[in-house]
Amino acid sequence: MNRLFAHWFAGVLMLGCLAVPGRAQDQMQVEDFDSIQLYTLENKSGAKVQITNFGAIVTSIVVPDRDGKLGDVALGYDSVESYINAVDKPYFGAVVGRYGNRIAEGEFTLDGETYSLATNNGPNHLHGGVIGFDKVVWDAVPTAVNGKPALKMTYHAKDGEEGYPGNLSVAVTYQWTDENELIVHYEATTDKATPINLTQHTYFNLAGEGNGTILDHELILNASKFTPVDSTLIPTGELREVEGTPFDFRKAKTIGRDIGVDNEQLEFGLGYDHNFVLDRSGEPGEMMWAARVLEPVTGRVMEIRTTEPGIQFYCGNFLDGRLEGKSGKSYVHRGGFCLETQHFPDSPNQPTFPSAILKPGEKYDTTTVFRFSTK
Incomplete structure (x- = not known):
């Protein structure tokens, strides 16, 4: 091809x-x-x-x-x-x-x-x-x-x-x-x-693509730790507790609530652009619940389940209105969010992270489910 x-x-x-x-x-x-x-x-x-x-x-x-x-x-x-x-x-x-x-x-x-x-x-x-x-x-x-x-x-x-x-x-x-x-x-x-x-790498806006920002979306992440990064967004190797930080989404809160607080990690990412370590209760590779997002005006809900160990939360920090989408509307700053199920960034250089190396005779086999409903 x-x-x-x-x-x-x-x-x-x-x-x-x-x-x-x-x-x-x-x-x-x-x-x-x-x-x-x-x-x-x-x-x-x-x-x-x-x-x-x-x-x-x-x-x-x-x-x-x-x-x-x-x-x-x-x-x-x-x-x-x-x-x-x-x-x-x-x-x-x-x-x-x-x-x-x-x-x-x-x-x-x-x-x-x-x-x-x-x-x-x-x-x-x-x-x-x-x-x-x-x-x-x-x-x-x-x-x-x-x-x-x-x-x-x-x-x-x-x-x-x-x-x-x-x-x-x-x-x-x-x-x-x-x-x-x-x-x-x-x-x-x-x-x-x-x-x-x-x-x-889908960008979502549950109010409808092109309909403003996603800052009022309410997010839950099944993650008590995240991987902090350096100024170039490479993980430091630490698994840091989210408790007491703007990265705590274990209970529902709007994406915009803490995005503007004084925090070095938010400065590095220009907002959220970080890998979260999913709290796994079963064996590695088993399907587990990872995230839930609610848009309060439309009532649309998206839930994510995955076999992956991590999820990258990115909130459209680099969107700036220059891109015009299908509806003819501009995609404004933070007009969409991504929840990318994954192994951790830079895992080939991070021996303490779950391995992302596939070897001959092995099979890479992973699944993610995005479920849409309303509330």
Whole structure:
């Protein structure tokens, strides 16, 4: 599969497990590239998710409010060109990898060999590099999981791609249920030991994309510790208690309540942009409850369950109104938040963190569920 960019979306509507043509956009022809498709997973209530095989991006999530009115709660665009040309590369809706989040100074040592990666975020490596998984064309196949419609995307990352070792075969399966659950299942195998940390980078605004800030959203995180960072947002290695800090979301509070307090960690992140250590009661790799967000005006609620040990909470600190989304509205400062389930940032350089190394003969297998409801 060619790693560069293709056409604008050529619409595909998926009903059950059948893909039928939908509305096509004007196309931007580029030599030697495959077409990019847009898929729709719709349940019996009319709630739906749209996904493109460019970057495995979730382009929209349409769910009801407490009055039953449907609205799109995912920030994004209606053309591939907009994803490619967006200033500051926000990674709207994408699967990021081979290693999501940051690796210090773009370097790590594995099995006695030092690997150098692109430094595309200040002095550090971020979200897989210059052409990470968010900027490649995935193969997509409509399928079924437990008899329910799903979309499976696959990509083969070559040994040495963006500096990483090993030929890595990746699959991401999206399923949308009648209970308004978006289930994201990641799988991967490799022929050489390699770091891997895949995550979903959707920005949410439960009031509706483009409808102001997310500062009044009420957040709960199932985390009594977080990983503090240095001024370049690389973890120091400490697991710090949230108690008595602005990072305590164990009980519901608005995102904006403490975001402006005098705190070095908030200064480093320009707000919240930190990994939280999930309080796991079961065995590593078991599904657990991680987060809950309520938007009080619409009554929309999102809950997250995951098999991952951490979750990155980012509150749109770098949005500044320059990006215009699907509805024609500008995405203002803190106009969306991300909750990225993950292994911890810089784990290849942090021996006390849970290992993010995949070895030959092993299988990377992780799942995250986003469930939407109302209150």
